[in-house]
Amino acid sequence: MVGLLKRWSGEVFREIIGRPPPLTGMKPAVLALALMLPSLSCTATTPEHAEEAGTVRWGRILETALASSGQTGKPVFALFQEIPGCAGCKQFGREVMSHPLIVEAVETEFTPLLIHNNQGGRDLEVLQRFGEPAWNYQVVRFFNAQAEDIIPRKEQVWDTGGVAERMVAALTQAKRPVPAYLKLLAAEQSPRLKEAVFAMYCFWTGEMELGRIDGVVTTEAGFMDGREVTRVKYDPQVISLPQLITAAEKVECANTVSVPATDLPGAKTTRLKVGTISGYRAAPKDDQKKQISGTAAERLTLSPCQATKVNAWIRTDPAKALLFLTKAQQTQLKGGA
Known part of the structure; x- marks a missing residue:
C-alpha cells in the first residue's frame, strides 16, 4: 500500500511532468493520498x-x-x-x-x-x-x-x-x-573572489600579516618558483588589487606578486616584479595557520575564513580574534564547553 501511494509523491511527479502540480490544484483523491504519505512512512x-x-x-x-x-x-x-x-x-x-x-x-x-x-x-x-x-x-x-x-x-x-x-x-x-563570522562566510563563498600570490621571507608571517588586511578573506602558505609564498583570496568589492599590493608592501610581505593573467593590467607597479601564477603548491598542513598552533584556538573547528582571521590576530590581539568566532566557539575557547 505504501509503495502504491509513493507513486503520487512530488519526486515522481517531477520525473513524469518536470514539476509536481500545486497542492491546491490536485484532485481530492490524489490530495488525500499525498497528505497520507507522511503518516504511512516507515521512517522514524x-x-x-x-x-x-x-x-x-x-x-x-x-x-x-x-x-x-x-x-x-x-x-x-x-x-x-x-x-x-x-x-x-x-x-x-x-x-x-x-x-x-x-x-x-x-x-x-x-x-x-x-x-x-x-x-x-x-x-x-x-x-x-x-x-x-x-x-x-x-x-x-x-x-x-x-x-x-x-x-x-x-x-x-x-x-x-x-x-x-x-x-x-x-x-x-x-x-x-x-556577526563578523557570517559576513566572512558570505564572502568566502562568493564567486567574485580573486586571488594573488605574494612572495616573502616567511609564509608564517605572510599568513599573519596579510590575513589582517580588510578584504582579505583567506590565506594559504605555499611554494612557487622555489620560494615561500602566501596565496591570498580577496574581495575586490572591499579592496582593489593595487590597494592590496600596497598594503602587502607596507608589512614587508610583497617581494614579488603573481596574479591570474587576466588581472595583470591591474597589478602593474613601479617597483614590484609582477608575474602570473604558475606552479603554485600548498605547503604541508603543519605549516598552515602557524600562529594558531599551541593556542587554545587550536582545538576549535574553524571555517577557512575564520582560521585566516583568528590566525592573524590570536597572538597579538586575542580580543579581536574572538570577534570572528561564534558565541558557541567563544564559549568553547574559554573552556565553558
Missing part, C-alpha cells in the same frame, strides 16, 4: 529533524515565531521546504542547513520557522497566506514581526554563500548587528 525521523530541514532547531508555528520576533527584534528565518523531499532538498538540508555557522546564525540571530510546502493543515494555510507554491523547491524568506518580507523574496538560492549573503542583507535591513 520526525519532520523537524528530517534530512531536508538540516540540524536547525525549528519552530513550526507562524504566530509563535512572529510574536517572538516582536519581543526580541530578531527577524524570522522562514524555510519553506518539501519534506519528505527530492534529492536536491536533502542536499540543501545536509550542506546548507547543517553548516555549523549557518545553523548557529539562524538560531541566535533569527527566529527559525519551518513550513512544509507539501502538507495540508496549518502548513497549507501559511503557504496560501504568503503566496508560496506547493511542492516547490526550498525557499528561504525573512519576515519582520508584522509578517512582511524584510528583503525581496528570491528563489534558487541553494548554496551556503547565497543563503549567508541574504542573511547578512536581512539583518542589515532590519538594523540588527551582523
